[in-house]
Amino acid sequence: MPTPSTTDKYARLLARCEGQPPIPTAVAHPCDYSSLDGALEAARLGLIVPLLVGPPDRIRQVAREHGFDLGSTQIIEAPHSHASAEAAVEAVRTGQAELLMKGSLHSDELLQAVTRSTSGLRTARRLSHVFAMDVPSYHKPLFITDAAVNIFPTLNDKADIVRNAIDLVRVLGIERPKVAILSAVETVTDKIPSTIEAAALCMMSLRGQIEGGILDGPLAFDNAISRAAADTKGIRSDVAGDPDILLVPDLEAGNMLAKQLTFLAGAEAAGIVLGARVPIVLTSRADSVRARIGSCAIAVLLAHARRVMDTSAKV
Template sequence: MDRPLHRQDPQAHWHQTGEQHRRLIDSTRSLAPLRTAVVHPCDGPSLAGALAAWREGIIIPLLVGPRERIEATAEALGESIGELELIDTPHSHASAERAVMLAAGGDAEALMKGALHTDELMAAAVNRRSGLRTERMMSHVYALDVPSYPRPLLISDAALHITPDLAAKRDIIQNAIDLTRALGIECPRVALLSAVETVRATLPSTIEAAALCKMSERGQIEGGVLDGPLAIDNAVSVTAARQKGLDSQVAGCADILVAPDLEAANMIAKLLIHLAGAQAAGLVAGARVPIMLTSRSDDVETRLASAALAMHLARAGRADGAGP
């Protein structure tokens, strides 16, 4: 459906929901599929998503979970999984541990969350004995296809770090930059969000934003251009940035939004999904392999886009979380 656009906004733009993600999926055609441990795919959406990614040539699924439940789910979907490898485990906790072991041992190049809680999968992944940790902290990155925004919009961290300190934010930013660069954006623009554009002693997020910008100048964060603090309107709207008189490479055209904390990032992402018609994909970066985290309510296209993100990150050689 055509939507009216604000005539005074030079950034006025509209595309169909999912159009950017479909291009992302199509861009994987020339890449070898990822051998992916699908963790506990014991419900229809998670198994269907894995099979769809397999048919698109994005992954080679290694199904990890209770054999009887997975086979029953496949039967209910009218699918045949006879040619896929299936590793039988008794329950979801064991599925998570076995899948992480496969990834740590090099038998899987990525992990895909199935019908288990995110906390259960991530507890296995971040365990110091798991072999998936790197010198960099893991963080979640949303990649949103927003119909009213002319480029993919990444938001972090909306799933793992509740109140990240400066060190965690440094890793959150570097992980998001690495993913964005893997998608072909050579120098991502990173907006460090707060409620205002000036540094204020009473607003800690503005002080941290200024410190992170200086860290970038000193080479502690590499591969992107940072600006902050920025209010969210000035991060994504050229008109708002001009009205505030901001002279910035980032303001009005951010590729990455870094929120002050998990609550803010989660609210921004979900508002864009539910009120702006955005389609969300996402994964955890900073581990030795990409970890695809999807919600049980996510549709097949969202799961395919998440798999495509993982494909690009892994094939770009940045899944190991190696930092400067």
């Protein structure tokens, strides 16, 4: 696989994938330029072996219109987007693919196929989404969850959301991720329920119900990100000023935060859904190819980690 020419955070993700075999990936309904381009570019970089799932004539037409060479890329026939989602999930269930990647269909179509009781992809964990953000003004990758799947998560939902994010970040090489649990204020008050849930999550961590990370909250965004802001308010915290993960109170807050960082701070956002039997690359049609490749790289690292765990379990 080509060595990345830049030194940014996404390039380091690609570098971690070097030497790893490409992962068979079911791409659901890649019927527009950006989704087909992202899948083929990930294949060119040696990240995935794409299985394109959708109407063959339409996929080939998009390829012709944009000068893409499909070569020997496998196409699994499905007549429309709903069928593409079902067929892509089936490809994973039967072992043809180890990753699932969203094409030009709606996210709900794909996730409904994943969460169906007969899909074979559900686990005991709740599905959740993580944005892996490359924020130019922040000193390391920043992971925001959940800004795309869980609208108003309960306390138990948030516990799973945190567990999923911690597992992801640990695979990416951070042994004990720091988790800032966000709210509007940094004090616990019954007037703002998210502050109570933040405190409960911290206690769950202390009691061993959430493992692998260092949790602190509630924290307002300023004192979560800025050590100076935390010091000004007299907050003693191992997380403030240096979080790896930001747990947002709900989808609205998370979605606005991620988009503000993208469009006002020049951040790149890779997106992935966790909690299923395989990682799900869930990107937006507005995402750059670079962000799509970042999402694929994260998913590939997770898939390889899963292979290692499966092998260890059999020994």
